[in-house]
Amino acid sequence: MKKIHWIAGVLIAAILVPGLLFGKSKAQVAYPEGYQSWTRVKSMIILEGHVxxxxxxxxxxxxxxDKALESLKNRKPFAKGSVxxxxxxxxxxxxxxxxEGPRxxxxxxxxxxxxxxxxxxWGFEDFKLADPNQRSVTNMRDQCFSCHESQKANDYVFSTYRK
Ligand code: HEC
Structure with a gap:
């Protein structure tokens, strides 16, 4: 009987532990409501031939x-809540x-x-057509962070603010 309990215990653990480790709901970036009335930092046009x-x-x-702008202006690491x-x-x-053509x-x-x-x-997300329901990042590290990592000296942000 003890052995059966033991086996049952192992089986339950085998089912539950990976669920706890890998199945836990991943942190998601919040949709940036109203971003168009935030501060525009910069603009750029990338044409064919650019990397x-x-x-x-x-x-x-x-x-x-506002929080992100504060860090951009003072060139200091970004505070929690910066977007x-x-x-x-x-x-x-x-x-x-x-x-500009279609978004x-x-x-x-x-x-x-x-x-x-x-x-x-940093959390990363892409919203296709700026639609809150069309998220497309499944792996922040591979799809986004891997490239932003080169900007470590600027807290992983490429853009700078021109005063
Ligand atoms: C191949 C490199 C590369 C990858 C991959 C990449 N980015 Fe960027 N990202 C850039 C560059 C370069 C800029 C600066 C653009 C500019 O100067 O206008 C930038 C700018 C940004 C900005 C504005 C802040 C900043 O760093 O200047 C955001 C937000 C952003 N990327 C989000 C993402 C997200 C989300 C992903 C993944 C879906 C992603 N990026 C993947 C290169 C990359």
Missing amino acids: HFNAFGGFHHVYAN LVFELFESIVENNAIT QVIGVMEKDPNRFTGTKG
Whole structure:
């Protein structure tokens, strides 16, 4: 009888432990409501031929909430609650002008060292068409952090604020 209990115990543990380790709900970046009225930090147009064209070619703007702006201005590490948004539009090159086409995606970085422990405190997410229901990041480290890691000296952020 004892042996059966023991076996049952092992079986239950084998089912529960991986669930606890790997199945726990992953921390998610919150949708950045109202980001378009935050501070625009910078804009850039990436045309064909640029190294990042395939990943995010087009017309983009970077927005920062108040907390993130404070760090950008003072060039200090970002406080918990800092959020940065990378908003990407198609770019239309026409009549000697480059204009914004349809919106493609917003990329979001949210700082919370308690929730995003595997990526130096930053959570990453892409919302296709800026739709709160169309998340597309399944692995923050591989899809996003791996490249942002090069900006360690600036707390993993590429953009700088021009006063
Ligand atoms: C191949 C490199 C690379 C990858 C992968 C990448 N980024 Fe970036 N990201 C950049 C660069 C370069 C910039 C700066 C763009 C500029 O100067 O306008 C940037 C800017 C940003 C910004 C604005 C803040 C900042 O760092 O300037 C956010 C938000 C952002 N990325 C989110 C994401 C998310 C979310 C992912 C994953 C889905 C991701 N990025 C993947 C290179 C990358």
